[in-house]
Amino acid sequence: MAEIVQQYIINSSREVGSGCAWTGSGTEPQWNNPKSMKAYDHIARHHGPKLTANRLIGRAASTNDDQGQWLNVEDWIMAEQLVPKYRGEYIIDFHRPIGKVYHPDRRITENVTRAFIQRNFDGTLNCGYPIVDGVSLRELNRSSSHE
Amino acid sequence: MNSSQKLNFKLAERFLEDWADPPEDPLGELSHFEMGWRRFCFEYNHKVLIEIGDAQKEVFLDPDICMMMESNLPKEIAELSQGKPIEIEFGESWFTIILLPIDNKINCTWIKFGTSCWEKQFECDRAQVLNALRGFLMEVMQLAVDQGFITAEEKEEFISPAFSGNFDAVAIAHPLHN
Numbered sequence: 459m460a461e462i463v464q465q466y467i468i469n470s471s472r473e474v475g476s477g478c479a480w481t482g483s484g485t486e487p488q489w490n491n492p493k494s495m496k497a498y499d500h501i502a503r504h505h506g507p508k509l510t511a512n513r514l515i516g517r518a519a520s521t522n523d524d525q526g527q528w529l530n531v532e533d534w535i536m537a538e539q540l541v542p543k544y545r546g547e548y549i550i551d552f553h554r555p556i557g558k559v560y561h562p563d564r565r566i567t568e569n570v571t572r573a574f575i576q577r578n579f580d581g582t583l584n585c586g587y588p589i590v591d592g593v594s595l596r597e598l599n600r601s602s603s604h605e
Numbered sequence: 606m607n608s609s610q611k612l613n614f615k616l617a618e619r620f621l622e623d624w625a626d627p628p629e630d631p632l633g634e635l636s637h638f639e640m641g642w643r644r645f646c647f648e649y650n651h652k653v654l655i656e657i658g659d660a661q662k663e664v665f666l667d668p669d670i671c672m673m674m675e676s677n678l679p680k681e682i683a684e685l686s687q688g689k690p691i692e693i694e695f696g697e698s699w700f701t702i703i704l705l706p707i708d709n710k711i712n713c714t715w716i717k718f719g720t721s722c723w724e725k726q727f728e729c730d731r732a733q734v735l736n737a738l739r740g741f742l743m744e745v746m747q748l749a750v751d752q753g754f755i756t757a758e759e760k761e762e763f764i765s766p767a768f769s770g771n772f773d774a775v776a777i778a779h780p781l782h783n
Contacts, residue, residue, distance in 0.1 A: 468692055483636065483639070484634070484635070484636055484639075485634065487634055488632055488634070491632060493631050493632060494632055494634060495628065495629065495630045495631070495632065495634055495635055495643075496632075496634040496635060496639075499628065499643065500668050500671075500672060500697065502626075503625045503626045503627075503628065503668075504624065504625045504668055504697065506626070508626070509625070509626065513623065513624050513625070514624075516622060516624065517622075517624040520622065521698065523698060523699055523719070524719070524720070547694070547696065547701075547718075574696070576694060576696035578675065578676055579676060579677060584672050584675065584676065584694065584696055585668070585672065585696040585697050590720065592720050593718070593719055593720055594718060594719070594720075594722055595718050596701065596716040596718045596722060596724070
């Protein structure tokens with residue numbers, strides 16, 4: 459059973475995301491469709507399963523940041539459903555392999571079970587990618603709200 | 606804490622490496638502006654240098670600045686000008702900048718997360734920070750207009766919250782573009 463292992467809530471005054479009233483621009487995204495550009499654009503384009511390894515290896519080397527890649531597009535829909543309905547940052551542990559991580563030194567960690575998810579102010583997922591164990595959000599076990 | 610530091614976003618050179626798939630909208634969910642902005646960031650990608658005091662980080666129009674605008678930067682700038690704290694998230698580059706206005710200063714906290722985490726604190730001049738954010742917003746949006754990805758009307762509608770209803774009496778910088 460997947461679980462939220464870390465969270466940093468930026469705004470707890472308004473619930474956003476699937477199942478909530480749509481407050482963003484235009485029409486509500488198709489939350490249950492992994493091809494929804496509105497809900498999952500950067501996840502699909504920058505971390506989707508169809509990206510070639512060379513692209514992720516190159517990006518990891520150039521940015522000096524780990525680059526995660528999802529194995530299954532359905533998992534980012536599950537992530538959207540799992541993380542709290544607030545703008546914020548979350549780490550989910552799916553307790554099963556969900557992707558791989560390309561490191562700047564060209565190592566690859568296979569079968570990672572965790573993902574970083576960032577929910578935008580309108581509930582869409584600004585970004586989300588598989589991560590290795592040991593990644594921490596800025597302030598462990600602490601929530602905040604500015605509004 | 607470092608005192609009287611400056612915050613800047615600097616548009617740097619073109620970036621031609623191909624890291625991601627091009628933006629597509631198979632479900633027809635996005636407006637002309639939303640799609641045009643994404644296409645601009647992808648097809649006309651640039652490096653962007655973020656500087657606060659002596660700290661700096663190189664990011665990219667696609668995905669970092671693209672996402673910053675999708676998080677409604679103009680509205681965030683408006684809130685900052687009204688004395689409210691804001692957070693600018695760069696999740697694809699593993700850091701966040703928190704801006705907390707106090708009188709005529711803004712406390713900036715640069716937070717790096719990931720497998721190694723750190724925080725750096727800076728004290729900036731409020732008018733300088735607002736001017737830098739507005740100037741960068743105007744610069745990149747005007748570039749998207751000049752390159753034909755969005756219309757001038759779309760740009761004006763999007764950026765207007767950043768330039769209206771502010772109480773900070775900051776001189777607004779409008780970079781010139783031909």
